Amino acid sequence: xxxxxxxxxxxxxxxxxxCSKGTKVTPANNDVxxxxxxxxxxxxxxxNPNYVDIQTKAGVMNTAxxxxxxxxxxxxxxxxxxxxxxxxxxxxxxxGFLFGPVEDFNYDPTMDSxxxxxxxxxxxxxxxxxxxxxxxxGLETTLKGFHAIEYVIFGVGGTKKAAQVTDxxxxxxxxxxxxxYNTTKQLVAxxxxxxxxxxxxxxTTAGKGSARFATRKDFFKALVGSMADxxxxxxxxxxxxPFAAQDSTLDESQFSHNSITDxxxxxxxxxxxxxxxxxxxxxxxxxxxxxxxxASLDAKLQTQMAAAVxxxxxxxxxxxxxAIYDNKDKVTQIQTAIRTLKETLEGDLTTFVENNIKD
Amino acid sequence: xxxxxxVLVKCQKSAVFPEEQYDDRLSGGxxxxxxATSTAFGNMFPGLTGYDIHVHELxxxxxxxxxxxxxAPIHSGLGTIFNNTSCxxxxxxxGIGLPTAGELQSSLLMRISLPGEDEHGGPVxxxxxxxxxxxxxxxxxxxxxxxxxxxxxxTYSFADGETYELRTPTYTLTNLYTPIxxx
Numbered sequence: 044x045x046x047x048x049x050x051x052x053x054x055x056x057x058x059x060x061x062c063s064k065g066t067k068v069t070p071a072n073n074d075v076x077x078x079x080x081x082x083x084x085x086x087x088x089x090x091n092p093n094y095v096d097i098q099t100k101a102g103v104m105n106t107a108x109x110x111x112x113x114x115x116x117x118x119x120x121x122x123x124x125x126x127x128x129x130x131x132x133x134x135x136x137x138x139g140f141l142f143g144p145v146e147d148f149n150y151d152p153t154m155d156s157x158x159x160x161x162x163x164x165x166x167x168x169x170x171x172x173x174x175x176x177x178x179x180x181g182l183e184t185t186l187k188g189f190h191a192i193e194y195v196i197f198g199v200g201g202t203k204k205a206a207q208v209t210d211x212x213x214x215x216x217x218x219x220x221x222x223x224y225n226t227t228k229q230l231v232a233x234x235x236x237x238x239x240x241x242x243x244x245x246x247t248t249a250g251k252g253s254a255r256f257a258t259r260k261d262f263f264k265a266l267v268g269s270m271a272d273x274x275x276x277x278x279x280x281x282x283x284x285p286f287a288a289q290d291s292t293l294d295e296s297q298f299s300h301n302s303i304t305d306x307x308x309x310x311x312x313x314x315x316x317x318x319x320x321x322x323x324x325x326x327x328x329x330x331x332x333x334x335x336x337x338a339s340l341d342a343k344l345q346t347q348m349a350a351a352v353x354x355x356x357x358x359x360x361x362x363x364x365x366a367i368y369d370n371k372d373k374v375t376q377i378q379t380a381i382r383t384l385k386e387t388l389e390g391d392l393t394t395f396v397e398n399n400i401k402d
Numbered sequence: 403x404x405x406x407x408x409v410l411v412k413c414q415k416s417a418v419f420p421e422e423q424y425d426d427r428l429s430g431g432x433x434x435x436x437x438a439t440s441t442a443f444g445n446m447f448p449g450l451t452g453y454d455i456h457v458h459e460l461x462x463x464x465x466x467x468x469x470x471x472x473x474a475p476i477h478s479g480l481g482t483i484f485n486n487t488s489c490x491x492x493x494x495x496x497g498i499g500l501p502t503a504g505e506l507q508s509s510l511l512m513r514i515s516l517p518g519e520d521e522h523g524g525p526v527x528x529x530x531x532x533x534x535x536x537x538x539x540x541x542x543x544x545x546x547x548x549x550x551x552x553x554x555x556x557t558y559s560f561a562d563g564e565t566y567e568l569r570t571p572t573y574t575l576t577n578l579y580t581p582i583x584x585x
Binding site for chain 2: 290
């Protein structure tokens with residue numbers, strides 16, 4: 044106990060010294076409280092591994108596209124399409140915690156703007172303007188990223204054949220996937236604890252000198268806020284807009300018919316955020332904290348998260364483009380499950396954070 | 403007495419925030435939400451109910467929409483010239499953004515006018531440009547100009563000798579699509 048106190052004071056003294064110079068925050072976290080441990084484990088077990096996974100898969104997609112361009116067979120196009128879906132799965136999962144550099148440095152809109160500007164995209168393809176990676180970097184977000192790639196490799200209706208991909212499209216595609224891969228690398232670097240100015244240290248030093256999170260509560264509020272936000276985005280925007288308009292051309296991942304998978308991964312991402320987990324890693328989490336003080340709230344949240352994820356199985360075997368016409372009641376059921384979760388996140392869980400997170 | 407005033411204020415629409423309730427910390431007056439996160443500006447007025455929440459969320463959704471060139475099935479009508487493709491691209495997290503111009507997510511825009519005032523006391527538009535510069539255009543079209551920002555850096559000292567550096571911007575316009583009157 045005595046040793047720990049000395050270490051804590053030592054860390055505080057270091058941080059105080061760092062602050063008086065106004066430059067560096069010492070990234071030491073010797074906090075033995077559960078809150079403090081969550082601040083360490085959230086970046087270590089979820090944020091960093093998730094972003095690394097997106098980068099890895101974006102690299103695979105980039106390579107798959109290069110393979111297709113070198114040997115444009117239908118099999119190689121399918122491999123590129125599958126690589127797109129895999130990258131997409133990792134990306135949509137991270138939308139459960141869409142705060143920090145992914146928003147601040149515009150990595151999200153750079154990679155995932157929607158809709159695609161089809162008029163301009165067709166104009167770019169019809170022109171002879173250069174399409175190097177740096178040209179792509181200078182284009183509007185609606186002309187690049189996941190959905191521009193999706194447009195080229197799946198086509199309207201998702202029936203693109205290898206022979207239909209023109210040389211110009213191949214040039215564009217190659218730069219698009221390289222550009223996206225570059226952005227995923229930037230995203231990884233932005234949280235990487237070994238990089239200067241990384242966001243992980245902003246999280247681990249929340250309430251202890253973090254420039255971003257003045258209190259530990261601020262981090263947990265940002266986290267719960269982002270979990271609720273993605274609920275709203277899925278149920279009340281991505282699902283609601285095409286559904287209410289009864290128009291499948293308003294659906295986001297329509298070219299690949301991947302929307303249901305996207306939405307499911309968004310909601311799984313909320314679970315990941317709540318449990319500080321990604322692909323089997325486990326660490327101290329908000330769930331643990333909630334359970335330690337209000338076991339029934341934790342059970343309620345986990346039940347509602349599982350129910351929201353499971354509700355998508357109502358649409359097994361169909362696409363969202365079809366479901367908005369043919370399975371209206373099921374779509375509504377899914378929205379209800381997500382909105383129920385959102386209510387608990389914005390209500391009980393937010394109140395819990397307000398009242399229980401200690402600084 | 404103060405409590406009664408609060409109740410009366412809340413029952414009225416668009417009432418003036420009473421002087422006696424003024425507090426430095428209530429940067430939003432009666433509608434202040436205490437949030438110190440980067441998404442603080444994303445909060446709606448607390449205490450909205452029912453239809454008002456619905457209306458708020460409709461507006462909020464439009465704020466985040468990315469617009470594209472017409473014709474398009476959704477969010478059509480961008481340009482021909484423009485500053486950005488969505489409200490939120492400049493107004494990060496419903497707030498402010500970066501003081502750059504012409505880059506993908508720039509938040510700075512330039513206003514322009516001729517000397518003097520118009521008949522309403524407002525700025526005098528520049529022929530061919532109006533009162534605002536649009537530095538982006540849809541594909542195949544030319545924007546009004548490019549806005550360039552350059553900084554010069556200068557070192558100053560505090561009384562105790564510690565130095566600090568400040569930067570001063572210089573704005574120049576290039577790639578004008580048509581000459582600017584008087585320049």
